Amino acid sequence: MAQPLLARLQQVRADLAIDVLAPKWVLPLLQRMPEVGEAIESPFGHGELNLRGRWRLGRSLAARGYAQAIVLPNTLKSALVPFFADIPVRSGYVGESRYGLLNILHKLDRKAPPPMVQRYLALAGRPGDPLPEAPQTRLAVSGANLARGLDQLALQPPSHTHPVAILCPGAEYGPAKRWPVEHYAELAGKLGSAGFSVWLMGSAADHPVGEAILAARPGCALNLCGRTDLASAIDLISAARVVISNDSGLMHIAAALDRPLVALFGSSSPKHTPPRSGKARVQYLALECSPCFARDCPLGHFRCMRDLTPERVFGEALAAAGRDR
Ligand code: SF4
Structure with a gap:
């Protein structure tokens, strides 16, 4: 569902490097997406807050100097690592009142929620931008x-x-x-x-x-x-x-x-x-x-x-x- 967003980001800026922070079980999927540079393991379990752990991970990522973070889940805790990493542009949906944690906030039309692909794709632009067509994406598998x-x-x-x-x-x-x-x-x-x-x-x-x-x-x-x-x-x-x-x-x-x-x-x-x-x-x-x-x-x-x-x-x-x- 998120891969068209990654492809769209690279359509707009071909030299863009994209790393993805995700739970361990998702990493093999990310490693087969041509758009992804590095798949970084998020060690936190489903529903686990672990504020100290998120602060440590954020601080360790700060040295990488990321320009932007796009937060796909809607939870408050999912916005903590980019905030602790001092990433200057942090976008996502308002979700759990993430005012301050994120600084580009998109609003979901709850009366007519768009399909998941379009919901994520909107995060490639500014709030209110017209939605681009979703790029076609593929997973790459090697013979070996x-x-x-x-x-x-x-x-x-x-x-x-x-x-x-x-x-x-x-x-x-x-x-x-x-x-x-x-x-x-x-x-x-x-x-x-x-x-x-x-x-x-x-x-x-x-x-x-x-x-x-x-x-x-x-x-x-x-x-x-x-x-x-x-x-x-x-x-x-x-x-x-x-x-x-x-x-x-x-x-x-x-x-x-x-x-x-x-x-x-x-x-x-x-x-x-x-x-x-x-x-x-x-x-x-x-x-x-x-x-x-x-x-x-x-x-x-x-x-x-x-x-x-x-x-x-x-x-x-x-x-x-x-x-x-
Ligand atoms: S599970 Fe299927 S058959 Fe049952 S109420 Fe839902 S849509 Fe209808």
């Missing part, structure tokens, strides 16, 4: 990294005659964003019959979902959820013939890798966080109750995802992969 990722998991390299379909059945936000396990199992079976090797990808938290898919249809896929770090997940997704994903971080990664993609939306909205790729096929039933943005279906029937049939998604996956039925 991919070979290492395949080797670590003893996977056969994908090829034209050995295509791989990657399914991403998790979604950290909650069950209402997850296409049902039995639908994934049926889809995996169909893809296997069509000659694809099927890999399930996700975090360790998604491993039980992967196991449930295998329990519903034994042998239909290889459960790699939790067996890759983010870096190797990115590298492996780059080799997929097609990716089928819930509305999750891996969906955006597949889009940024320009892989053929079927993106499944139910309780969330493809208008809010669409995959940024011309190769993405969004599947969204747009029921009257959608999007509800709930973690669990408040109506109990979960029709937004249940009624999205494996047969339909299979057809989309084949079309995305450039294959006939």
Whole structure:
């Protein structure tokens, strides 16, 4: 979501060097963004204030002489390090009343909040500037990294005659964003019959979902959820013939890798966080109750995802992969 902002900053000023301060788990993603010079680890846990630690980190960064900091999260604590680092221009949204901590303040239109990409992109300019078109961005993967990722998991390299379909059945936000396990199992079976090797990808938290898919249809896929770090997940997704994903971080990664993609939306909205790729096929039933943005279906029937049939998604996956039925 933030990469178009980085690309826009370099569009405006080609010699601009951009470093990004982010949690450790995000660093592999940043290291694959051509716009990023250095990815610096932020050691603070989610919700942790640690004022002294933030002061120390800020003071250690002060020597680098950064000209500007753009703060993407809206929290007060996220604005502390740039302030302690004496960075002269510090911009971001007002968020948690960050008057003084930031000195270029953007206001969010809460009645009609823009999609996330545009929300971040606005931070490339001054408040009120017309919004530029979001630049197209890509993640860069090297052949050596991919070979290492395949080797670590003893996977056969994908090829034209050995295509791989990657399914991403998790979604950290909650069950209402997850296409049902039995639908994934049926889809995996169909893809296997069509000659694809099927890999399930996700975090360790998604491993039980992967196991449930295998329990519903034994042998239909290889459960790699939790067996890759983010870096190797990115590298492996780059080799997929097609990716089928819930509305999750891996969906955006597949889009940024320009892989053929079927993106499944139910309780969330493809208008809010669409995959940024011309190769993405969004599947969204747009029921009257959608999007509800709930973690669990408040109506109990979960029709937004249940009624999205494996047969339909299979057809989309084949079309995305450039294959006939
Ligand atoms: S209320 Fe509607 S959109 Fe929300 S989870 Fe249930 S079926 Fe899906």
